Amino acid sequence: MNAHEHGDDPLPPEIVRSLRCSVCGDPVGSAGRTVRCERGHSFDVAKQGYVNLLHARIPAGTADTAPMVAARVDLLASGAYLPLADELAKVASEHVQEGLIVDAGAGTGYYLAHVLDAAPGAHGLALDVSAVALRRAARAHPRASAAVWNLWEPWPVADRSASLILNVFAPRNAPQFHRVLTADGLLVVATPNPGHLRELGDLVISVDESKDTRLEETLGEHFSRVERREVTQQVKLSPSQIRQVVEMGPSAHHLHREGRRERLDGITASVDVTTSFSVTLYRPVP
Template structure:
């Protein structure tokens, strides 16, 4: 994996080959740090290595902010979520081959980097609506490229190009998962279980106990689940880790003054449950 301070070559060739113009849908090429299509639409690659393919602003509270990204980087560097990353990496090692791993909602690229490290012949495309997060994702691994996009919109990605789609705590667009996956490709979805971070009470958002049922309803038109892996651990969280895990997630958009005061006043470590479900899917065939 590349060090966060290293520059990444802008958009590896296999990523460029997979991308499509977000205006007209035609293939693009990279020249002089600019993506261009035959219709002369162009998108500059930022100095941090990612490309923004969006045409419009996104609603406030949708994308990760700079403080959220900083908290996430610090928290993930602690290794608390390493067991989840290792499960995803093992799946990539056995199923990604020499194909393309698309991480839908990649954030800073933490999980994609682990997957690519385990699949040395694969390339990776990080998609996320937060340009701030993708500044990190573009440098997370030398075989990764990053593009800003709203996952709810049709993706600027070619059909049948991904050997694996990762979706870790992110919006799930089943139709687009299905469209970009190559025949035989794998969809891997990671979600928190109802017990995740339960000891932190109302400092974090509750996880719906029927989340697994909702996941199945969302995907069943296009996918069949072939396996489900639970990753549960008990970890001592320092007060700083607690503040980071709260500030890096959606709770950060909704903290009341009272909750923020309680969060800042924490002085003792807390034993916390981390619990995830990793669901593996194959596309429904006609």
């Protein structure tokens, strides 16, 4: 039985000791389905296994919605992005065997689960604002836990507690990455490359291309880049996988424009597409 199937203490001690109260910053303890600090600030652990540490409302439109999460679950389950998961697991097996792995913007925990498989002594913490996604993340792996949090706020995680921070297509808060990572920890950022899914044209909004140039700038003063790996593969996507690729991301919000919905519905045969990602490794600047 893993900790998450255990009704009494859903969060393992390895995770609880790294969490901090999101109101006062004190350490927290776990009792039953509650996490609380000594001053009495308390947070519920949902029956689906994630803890909600938020004490303020998050801006509307920030979290991935249920339909986006559903499309992402199906697309990832098909193995279309497995080469990226394998590369992230390889990085972990080369660099991290134990300690805390924080996945910032973990979504459903798909990549975190692969990384935890490759780091048998480590525990994983998925942070995301989407409770719908975290229901999955909390169960993605026996050593994974999940907490609802807005990454733009100071994280409810202890200083220098993580040996690895994973960030896959998600917001990047460099000062928090730096504070939470141990001095010899590793930050691993995955981003899509400019040619990613190019065969799908404007059905997929390439939000990350401009972000990519900003990546070095935003991480610059806190991190130095040690390595960049490229993961590029041709994959054959079925019409339903193409729909999932579009609906799992921000492109879903633009389907009503310029006949995109009609063009998407008009795809009835598989398409060979390029998937292309960068996996970039950073060390914290002292």
